[in-house]
Amino acid sequence: MAKLNTLILVILISSLLLPPPQTESKQSDEKRKVTRLRFYLHDFIGGDSPTVWAVARCNLTDVLPSKFGKFLVLDNLVTSGLDLDSPEVGRLQGTVGQADLHESALVMVLNLVFTMGEYEGSTLSILGRNPLAREVREVSIVGGTAAFRMATGYILTSTYFKDPAGVCNVYEYDAVVYHADRNVLLLPRR
Ligand SMILES: *[C@@H]1O[C@H](CO)[C@@H](O)[C@H](O)[C@H]1NC(C)=O
Numbered sequence: 001m002a003k004l005n006t007l008i009l010v011i012l013i014s015s016l017l018l019p020p021p022q023t024e025s026k027q028s029d030e031k032r033k034v035t036r037l038r039f040y041l042h043d044f045i046g047g048d049s050p051t052v053w054a055v056a057r058c059n060l061t062d063v064l065p066s067k068f069g070k071f072l073v074l075d076n077l078v079t080s081g082l083d084l085d086s087p088e089v090g091r092l093q094g095t096v097g098q099a100d101l102h103e104s105a106l107v108m109v110l111n112l113v114f115t116m117g118e119y120e121g122s123t124l125s126i127l128g129r130n131p132l133a134r135e136v137r138e139v140s141i142v143g144g145t146a147a148f149r150m151a152t153g154y155i156l157t158s159t160y161f162k163d164p165a166g167v168c169n170v171y172e173y174d175a176v177v178y179h180a181d182r183n184v185l186l187l188p189r190r
Contacts, residue, residue, distance in 0.1 A: 033181035035148075038174050039089050040160065042077045047167040051076050056097075066104050071097035078112065082160065082170065090114040096130070105131040108139055114147075122146035124177065126155065144179055153177040 044051040051074055058069030075093045079086045094110035110126040123146070128139025136158050144151030153176050161170040 031181040032178055035177045035179065036175065037177065038172070039078050039080055040082050040086075041092055041171040041173060042079065042084055043074070043169040043171060044076070045163075045166060045169065055095075060101075061098070064101065066100050066102055067098040068101050069098060071095060074110075078173075084168075088116050090116065090119075092126075094126075099129075100131075103131060104133060105129055119147045122148050124148050124151055124175070128155075130157070132159075141175065141177055144177070147179070148177060149180045149182075151177050151179040153179075 042051075052072050053074070054070060054072050056069070056071040061067055061069045073095050075091055077084070078089045078092050080089050081087065090113050092110055092112050094108070096106045096108045096110070098104065099107040106129070108126060108128050108130050112124040112126060114120050114122045123144060124141055125143040126139055127142045130137045130139055136156050139155050139157065141151055141153035141155060155173050155175045157171055157173050159169065160172045163169050
């Protein structure tokens, strides 16, 4: 026991004598910026040119009311206004899946790519759980590029219009984005 105590003491003292580990990190005085965005997502689930496609399901999907195991890939139009012909903001692209055995709740893995306006070429990465039966759902913003580098934040989303004909549902997205505040130079398109 005494030997062990001596050993611990030796290790403690030698660790105090060692120089501190070298690190590359510096105090960052970079400012953070907050950007609020509201946009509308057009979810074409039917009609002539759907933008949401089911790509996988499992044996439970048709058995459970939650549609567990159904996965979809989407590339949806995003506009600044409610109407389909209001100005385009970008596209919401990625996968969503029914990932709850008991209620209809999506796991969302999405990129919002801005195709027009001041954020053109920038992206936001969205990851979260979307329990569709709730009136307002919250999902996380976990990253971004260009104008939205180092983004974090959240999105409150609600169903604006549920199409009885099953062609196009419209969702409202209210986003609060915290990101790096600096000028961004994007490389020109080739
Ligand atoms: C799914 O159902 C099919 C057809 O009934 C069956 O052959 C298959 O083994 C099932 N798969 C699983 C993972 O239960």
